Amino acid sequence: MKSLRICMLSYHTCPLASEEGKETGGMNVYVLELSKELVKQGHQVDIFTRCQDATNQRIVEIMPGLRLMHLLAGPPMGLPKQQLLMYLDEFVDRWQQFVAEFDVTYDAIHAHYYQSGMIAQKIVQLHPGLPIVTTFHTLALMKNLVARNQQEQESEARINAEYSLVATSQAIIAPSRTDKSYLEHLYNAQPARVQVVTPGVNIDLFKPMDHVAAKQSIGAEPDEKILLFVGRIEPLKGIDAIMYALKMIRHRQPNWNIRLWIVGGDISQPSDQWSAELQKLQRLREVLKIPDLVHFVGQQHQLSLPAYYNAASVVVMPSHYESFGMTALEAMACGVPVVTTNVSGIATFFDNDADHLVATVNNPLRLSEQIEHLIDEADHHPELTAELRRTAEHLAWPKVAEQVAAVYDQVSSASN
Secondary structure (H helix, E strand, O other): OOOOEEEEEOOOOOOOOOOOOOOOOHHHHHHHHHHHHHHHOOOEEEEEEEOOOOOOOOEEEEEOOEEEEEEOOOOOOOOOHHHHHHHHHHHHHHHHHHHHHHOOOOOEEEEEHHHHHHHHHHHHHHOOOOOEEEEOOOOHHHHHHHOOOHHHOOOHHHHHHHHHHHHHOOEEEEOOHHHHHHHHHHOOOOHHHEEEOOOOEOOOOOOOOOHHHHHHHHOOOOOOEEEEEEOOOOHHHOHHHHHHHHHHHHHHOOOOOEEEEEEOOOOOOOHHHOOHHHHHHHHHHHHOOOHHHEEEOOOOOHHHHHHHHHHOOEEEEOOOOEOOOHHHHHHHHOOOOEEEEOOEHHHHHOOHHHHHHEEOOOOHHHHHHHHHHHHHHHHHOOHHHHHHHHHHHOOEHHHHHHHHHHHHHHHHHHHO
């Protein structure tokens, strides 16, 4: 395969957000890790993101062949995602200035999330023939399906933008067979244009380590059984279901020293200034009368996460909708048992013999039984760690990047 130059668009969130002191999600990790591996394999990648801090360097050289550009578009401060739509044209203007200044051309644009896709469409109007590869990461129609109130609903404008991108993108990368089906049946995507390429995992960072040492490094008690949640703090993640399950486990296993550790969210302010969802979870632990069993950890740097995973007895991801579930993959790479719901993309990778790893949405009784089973199994079957690690190794970033690069090569060749 020839060496390619890729324009990577991550408009609404910076892949270096963790290093810049901001909360990150799976998309940040995806864009950064994929870009690094593509460069290792001989390609060149420029990542473009909106400047969210006046102190950001305009150009950050992450490694030779990989640059990240902070482009000014709107006020350099945190803005709601919906308001970011006002500054798409300004972002495109800054992008145009950059490519003219450095005299660069690209073989393909890889747009992440629908807003980046809208920018890609504007760029292609100025540079006809430049192919667009889109990764949505989440789909508005599916988020609306599981939304519990009007505030959680995605806008009709977003839905229409996703329809448009499905129709105009030369390729769409879906993280799972499940999302491919949603794209085909809900968004009328042409099957040949949708390529299933799972997210990857950094198996050099996420790997097994001594369980006791990991607990010690995060300040947990030696005999503590940790249920771990890692991710954004939002309703569709189903964190409340873990708290219900924890209450049931405590009732059945009164002698267990068991706690739920929630990694994510900004808890740097007094609790009355926490996000609405964090405050809701804080109230729920009081209502369930388990205040001492739920520990809010706050957001953590990516490099700190392996210690939390390795300290855990079980990682729980009870999402109402999850396009894939990178948290589960990172935990598995550490050899830690995972329970995820049957609506997550990663659940399709478990065979029928692994039904104890797959829960149903909003079923805390079933979830509690599965957690108990996994804790008991891990205590008596140490080979489980190696089995989980082997599964994760099949999805290491080098293999994933090769598949993504093949998509770029295909659309680039077709456009020439």
